[in-house]
Amino acid sequence: MLEELQELKADATSALEKTTNLRELDEWRVQYLGRKGHLTSILRRLGSMSFEERRAVGAAANEVKFELEEALRAREGSLKERELAESLERTSIDVTLPGYPVALGRLHPVTRAIKEICEIFASMGFQVVEGPEVEWDYYNFEALNIPQDHPARDMWDTFWIDTPEDEHQLMLLRTHTSPMQIRLMEQTRPPVRAVVPGKVYRYEATDATHESMFHQIEGLAVDQGITLGDLKGTLFEFARRLFGSDRKVRFRCDYFPFVEPGVEMAIDCWICRGAGCRLCGHSGWIEILGAGMVHPEVLRRVNYDPDIYTGFAFGLGVERIPMLRYGIDDIRLFFGNDLRFLRQF
């Protein structure tokens, strides 16, 4: 009997080693340890044995049972381990394959520049307003101290709108965002602090640096006690935030009929650091915007007393900013809307 038990144990152990998966393992358990299994059938025969025999065989049988159960647990653990490993192996992938495409939208680079610039000024208390693109001559020129037949009109070649003959006022596509200076001041009393982004139009043959349509951002601040120093400070801060704090900024005298004194702001060229290169036209400086103190004639036009109020205004071309930043050498690319161009921003 004891021999039989030892045989059973040897059989079972070798059979256990042959199991390769959990199903076979379960079959093995039923075969050796189950209620109708080999071990049970040996134990059933215990009743017909003598007390001595029963004690000896019983103890041995229990030991074998315990050992086989231990072996079963160990085998189960290693088989589970192996199955998991196999399943991991089976489900592994080529991680270099591309992922599911997610549709990515993009802003136009000009929109992006407008947002960025307006945010800088908004943080300095300027509100963002907009105005009409089709304007009266009055707002675009006359009220800005540029009367009919003024030679400065050459600075803004103009698209005129075909109007009925009984229309006495001249209608045009605004050549700059400056008409909103007048509209704003007509609508409110000081303090005024606003920026005006928008499209402007020039009757100008197009080439790599000239477009018949482009975007400008106008700025206007009017109140008591605003000085040329404030103009410099505000625009200096703007230039450093947009172009980096290590940029040098230069202010020189320039002429625009609706400001006095007039200002042109330039930053030092970041390619050559002032030494002169192609980007800056060998001057070391890159012109960014025109500005100046609001002309007293303009203030009088909107019934602001120039003895009480002063202010500054500025206007900058938006396309120039991404052109400088990304090294875009042709302004016409912006409105060509080729996805191969737009996708780069």
Place this chain on the structure above:
Amino acid sequence: MKVSSNWLREYIDITLPLKDLAHRLTMSGTEVDSIEVIGEAWKGISIGEIVAVEPHPNADRLKLVTIDLGKEQATVVCGAPNVRIGEKVPFARVGSQLVDSRTGQTFELRPATIRDVASDGMACSEKELGISESHEGLMILPPAAPVGVPLADYLGDAVLDLEVTPNRPDCLSHIGIAWEVAALTKRHVRLPAVQYPEEGPDINSLISVEIEDPALCRRYCASFIEGIQVGPSPAWMQQRLAACGMRPINNIVDITNYVMLEYGQPLHAFDFPQVGDGKIVVRRAAHGEKLTTLDGVDRTLAPDMLAIADSRIPIALAGVMGGADTEIIDISRTVLLESANFQPASIRRTSTILKLRSEASVRFERGISPDLALPAIRRATQLIVELAGGKAARGIVDVYPGQSEPCTILLTCSAVRGLLGIDMKMEQMVDILTSLGFGCEVTGVAEVKVTVPYWRMDVRQRVDLIEELARTVGYDFIPTTMLSGRLPGQVLNPVVNLRERLRDMMVGCGFQEIISYSLISKDRLNKAFNERGALRVANPLSAEQEYLRTSLFPSLLYHLASNQRHEEAGIRLFELGRIYMEGDGDLPEEREMLNAVLSGSRSPLSWLGEKGEFDFFDAKGVVDTLFERLGVAAQFRPVAHESLHPSSVRDSLHPGRSAEIVIEGTVVGILGETHPRLCEVFDLARQTVALFEIDIEKLLRHVRDGRTYRPVSRFPASSRDLALVLSRTVPVSQVKDIIMSFQLVTDTVVFDIYVGEQIASGKKSLAIRVTYQSPTHTLTDAEVEEVEKAVLARLSEELGATLRS
């Protein structure tokens, strides 16, 4: 305006290196574009005199030329046709840099032996010196050229190219620039001393001047010189004119140009015998009067143009160009010289109408001072007497109806501080203004009465003086301060606000933003989606950009087509921009629109497989998403033929696959697929184009941003599916509306639509999942069944729907 530094030095000492001076001028408002140095490359080239010419022993066409260089002589082999004893020529030693006359390349002159005769150097043509393209012979220098002197010392110059702003006609002259340099470098201006003998008869016995329209002619000065000899002007004058970009013509014309470049006053010389009755009448041209101008063009004049006439006919276009008949020619002997002042706007109008811009018109239209006319005519008369011989008549005719008092301005230190933010000492202010030619009379501790010099017509009020101070000290001296003080009340523009939200959402939905031209061609305008009343530009640059767009779609479809040519994947584009409609008497209506197009495959070519092509429902999904974010509930109804949309819009859409977007009864946009014919019209790839358009202002009226929190029900929801059969023509929205009208129904989803076998023709089968939930308790099956029964009853009653068996 080109300024010769040699010439400028006559009026001012230049103490700074030119590069530094150029920087100062640029910073103070007169931008120096470039400095061109004439003669920079002329090292080793000096002035020689030809003293002997002998034939070359071995070549017929070559000569042996001996050139005297003062301390030495050189013999060169030369083939130029104009070699003559006594001529002064530029001589280049071995080692000089010259321009090869054939290739235009610079080369270094090497020792050479030509046909067995050694040549010590080379006599040069203008082309070889890089002066001009002339290579017909040697450059012949004036007889007075000093032998042995380096050519650069004699002919060299540095020319500043200035960008003069329109307010500064005074800077279109060397004396004007001298005043600028004087103020910037603290020097004094030396004006030419003008004196000449007046040996002729009294001028009033010879000519008369009458100004008919004093508003258009503020002053007219005339002088008279007889017995002149017309010929080339002296070399120094020719050189200066050439350096400033003017072609020398003859001594008389050159003198008028020279004085214009010197003083800034345009002058004109008439051949006096051609001036009928010696009479000058400044008058408006008569209707249809003709004049042949100096450029040889026959021009028809009109009454809004000012003419200089003799007793009968116009002889010049005032301030713009002289007439051909009174032009100074070689045989002219008597000159009537004009120095006048014309109203700027009138000159500008005339030159614009005739498309005739001249050096004179540019100066007049910018408003030069009438006080300039007299000093300039005296200077020119002096030069004619000196350089062309002849006798000047006694006196000058000076008709000056437009005389005015000098402009005076009271300037205070506090005004300077108020605008510039700096304290400037009275002494410094006076110094600066005086150096610019202003008269200063200190009238108080901090107050000065400033008299504006006549040539500074641009300075008329206090701020103008303050700019003079700021630009002269330099803007760098103004401190940098930050704005302080009150902030204006912030006013929000809700349309702009909504537009920017939509912009971000569209990017989030995977669309690429584009910006296209507001101006489009008539052809493109008419292709599709044209609304009423497009505005036309009166002076379009080209037919491509003639009309203001009335829809963003034509440009979007154009850009879609052009991108389809190189894009394999599907394309999603949107634009946020304005369309322009004729207004009623006021400015046109500018409407902010959102337009989008989608076309091509939903997903790019990928190992993950295809997902089909964009269609109506992709566009609708985007619109649904936008409206969901904005809290807007919209209805979609087929674009009815009797709808508000113009036929051009309806004809651009697929009649069975397009809808109006309706919110609370208002049409706020359209949604759909393009009419198949548009593929050809826009040269689009043959695939579905889905699109939508939303009028932002109309949408704004329905946006409800106020959201109220609803508690999430604690009780479970239960879903049941319905399979309905009903007529194909019944829109799903009606089915959903009915189901959703029941209180316990919280959601319905259509998850299948079937038409075909097993369904009667004209019918469709809909599979709908209905979700029921109560906020107060867990629904029992019986409760749900009761609601479902009621739902079915209404669907059957109102839509004829039956349960699919």
